[in-house]
Amino acid sequence: MISDIDRKSLQIEYYIPEDTILTADEHLLEEVLRNLVMNAVKFSHPNGKIEIHFTEDETFQYIKVKDYGIGISIRFQSNLFEPRRNGFSLGTFGEKGFGLGLSLSREIVQAHFGHISVESEENMGSSFTVALPSNKKTVFLILKDKEKESNFTNKMIEKKLLPISCDSYEKIPELLDRISPKCIFVQDKQDNLELNTFVTKHKSNILYAYIPILVMDTNNVPIHPRSIETDWFFDEFLTKMQAIT
Structure with a gap:
């Protein structure tokens, strides 16, 4: 060339x-x-x-x-x-x-x-x-309630966020090699073994551990185990997320 x-x-x-x-x-x-x-x-x-x-x-x-x-x-x-x-x-x-x-x-x-x-x-x-x-506005979504996904996604777009839906936890690491999202939003059952395994692996990866994970159960109630995220994140970010759900 x-x-x-x-x-x-x-x-x-x-x-x-x-x-x-x-x-x-x-x-x-x-x-x-x-x-x-x-x-x-x-x-x-x-x-x-x-x-x-x-x-x-x-x-x-x-x-x-x-x-x-x-x-x-x-x-x-x-x-x-x-x-x-x-x-x-x-x-x-x-x-x-x-x-x-x-x-x-x-x-x-x-x-x-x-x-x-x-x-x-x-x-x-x-x-x-x-x-x-943009890294500043991208959010990864894993929503178990697919009926609400379209409506939830549209509301995020209205808030100037760019939602990217993921079908499974296994796909997240591959996506993180390409895009660094603002956060990872998960809606799942609290006792889900797959979720717990994903969170543990994510937090042990020094390349991606800084990306926060916001976990809600299927009724949009925050799941707040200390291993997932710190208080400041839920105080500052959860309020914004609840406003659009």
């Missing part, structure tokens, strides 16, 4: 704050950025520039890769992330490609509970934006 950048005499400009922190699988995120930058290089004119921006709001962190190349027609944008449907395309120096990198990038971003979008105009360039859940 470096040789292609040099060959086209492209300038790469970064607009990323020094204190930026992203929680994602390092290697997979590198793959996404590599694919997006390679795509921008492919369709950029010689002596052009590529911009990489980072912004964030209350629920998402955004990475945008912008080029000023040949752009993408409206006709092709709808199938851009479908490798079998987006067609064969040539770059400004005749580079070949079928869009497999974009398809893979979308799969990776979706695995992080994010999304990827494109804005483009022919002969004006393209902007690809990756949106990843």
Whole structure:
């Protein structure tokens, strides 16, 4: 990729704050950025520039890769992330490609509970934006009462929280490798062995033990064993959670 950048005499400009922190699988995120930058290089004119921006709001962190190349027609944008449907395309120096990198990038971003979008105009360039859940507002949910899950989730969204539902305790460690949530909210029976095992393992993992667990029983009554969390967390956070249940 470096040789292609040099060959086209492209300038790469970064607009990323020094204190930026992203929680994602390092290697997979590198793959996404590599694919997006390679795509921008492919369709950029010689002596052009590529911009990489980072912004964030209350629920998402955004990475945008912008080029000023040949752009993408409206006709092709709808199938851009479908490798079998987006067609064969040539770059400004005749580079070949079928869009497999974009398809893979979308799969990776979706695995992080994010999304990827494109804005483009022919002969004006393209902007690809990756949106990843913000660490500050993400909450993992394990709800045994599935009938209440949709309503509960909607209320959390109204409170500017980003809920991510998990089917089982076994999936939590895998998700924690990608996303660092504000907390883990669990609704389960108090004497559930699976729950107790999960809490014990979580608190013994030095990488994730700082992430608090809020445990409620199926009647939304707090379960407050000392091994799960400290008083300050329940005093400060439980009040907010009860207000939206």
